[in-house]
Amino acid sequence: MGKNELIKLVEDSVAVKEFPKFKAGDTITVTYKIKEGSKERLQKFQGVVLQRVGTTPTETFTIRKISGNIGVERVFPLASPFIEEIVVNKEGVVRRARIFYFRDLRGKKARIKEKRQ
Amino acid sequence: MSGLLGKKIGMTSIYDENGKNIPCTVIQAGPCIVTQVRTKDVDGYEAIQLGFEDKKEKHTTKAMKGHFDKADTTPKRFLAEFSRFEEKKKFGDVLTVDVFQEGEYVDVVGTSKGKGFQGVVKRYNFKGVNDATHGQHNRLRAPGSIGASSYPSRVFKGMRMAGRTGGKRVKLINLQVMKIIPENNVIVVKGAVPGPNNSLVKIERWS
Numbered sequence: 001m002g003k004n005e006l007i008k009l010v011e012d013s014v015a016v017k018e019f020p021k022f023k024a025g026d027t028i029t030v031t032y033k034i035k036e037g038s039k040e041r042l043q044k045f046q047g048v049v050l051q052r053v054g055t056t057p058t059e060t061f062t063i064r065k066i067s068g069n070i071g072v073e074r075v076f077p078l079a080s081p082f083i084e085e086i087v088v089n090k091e092g093v094v095r096r097a098r099i100f101y102f103r104d105l106r107g108k109k110a111r112i113k114e115k116r117q
Numbered sequence: 118m119s120g121l122l123g124k125k126i127g128m129t130s131i132y133d134e135n136g137k138n139i140p141c142t143v144i145q146a147g148p149c150i151v152t153q154v155r156t157k158d159v160d161g162y163e164a165i166q167l168g169f170e171d172k173k174e175k176h177t178t179k180a181m182k183g184h185f186d187k188a189d190t191t192p193k194r195f196l197a198e199f200s201r202f203e204e205k206k207k208f209g210d211v212l213t214v215d216v217f218q219e220g221e222y223v224d225v226v227g228t229s230k231g232k233g234f235q236g237v238v239k240r241y242n243f244k245g246v247n248d249a250t251h252g253q254h255n256r257l258r259a260p261g262s263i264g265a266s267s268y269p270s271r272v273f274k275g276m277r278m279a280g281r282t283g284g285k286r287v288k289l290i291n292l293q294v295m296k297i298i299p300e301n302n303v304i305v306v307k308g309a310v311p312g313p314n315n316s317l318v319k320i321e322r323w324s
């Protein structure tokens with residue numbers, strides 16, 4: 001048995017939910033559970049996807065939003081059991097897979113062309 | 118003590134029941150065969166010798182082949198002694214991952230990755246010179262003083278200096294066993310394990 005097969009065997013136990021397709025440049029909303037003491041509630045995070053890293057089930061993605069003039073980024077593991085739902089709000093047109101240049105853009109420049117349906 | 122020889126396969130991460138992401142290392146452990154039993158009468162101490170991973174007969178010397186024939190097994194690549202083994206094992210007994218249980222804690226011994234000749238910042242986590250300005254030049258990662266002057270007029274033995282780094286035997290203690298897959302001889306431990314992938318590791322459990 002090869003190396004990767006043994007690792008895959010272990011990774012099989014990680015359940016990855018079905019999510020819609022999304023890539024860098026898309027605007028998505030992630031609904032995730034947060035625990036406050038013993039209570040659980042849902043929270044939403046909407047922003048632009050900067051990158052997707054790795055392969056399932058260890059894949060992660062980064063979303064960025066501007067919250068009160070301050071940029072906020074969050075990294076989610078795709079297989080995280082806390083993620084309830086992912087909704088794609090806008091499909092963007094970008095030329096690269098990782099759009100780190102987007103961090104330096106402000107105001108009117110920080111817009112991404114929407115894909116024509 | 119109880120233990121096995123194994124091969125580091127690589128790392129991945131899984132989730133526990135609380136949804137926490139846990140980094141872990143996949144090790145292919147065993148099956149190991151008892152190739153020799155050391156006894157107090159003959160050898161002066163008690164231990165068992167385990168063999169792991171088959172190798173070709175043409176790569177085995179005649180002397181070693183005789184050793185393996187005694188235990189009635191094929192030639193093995195790795196041999197290691199385990200002292201104070203819990204269960205009494207006999208010649209030719211086969212040990213598998215069953216010796217471990219999920220949730221218990223084990224120690225893992227391996228040879229760390231060789232880093233070559235390294236300075237003191239990497240080798241001993243010295244801080245180096247924290248200023249790039251204030252008159253500093255060429256000294257960012259220097260060790261600083263290595264001792265006083267006329268007394269003692271020498272450098273003390275064991276002074277930490279630059280040199281060959283890594284490639285040493287390292288033992289990590291109390292790694293939790295996250296998962297065991299007996300069909301494929303796989304054991305998954307929490308956290309990292311010394312050495313590169315495909316290197317030999319020794320898994321021990323002291324109780």
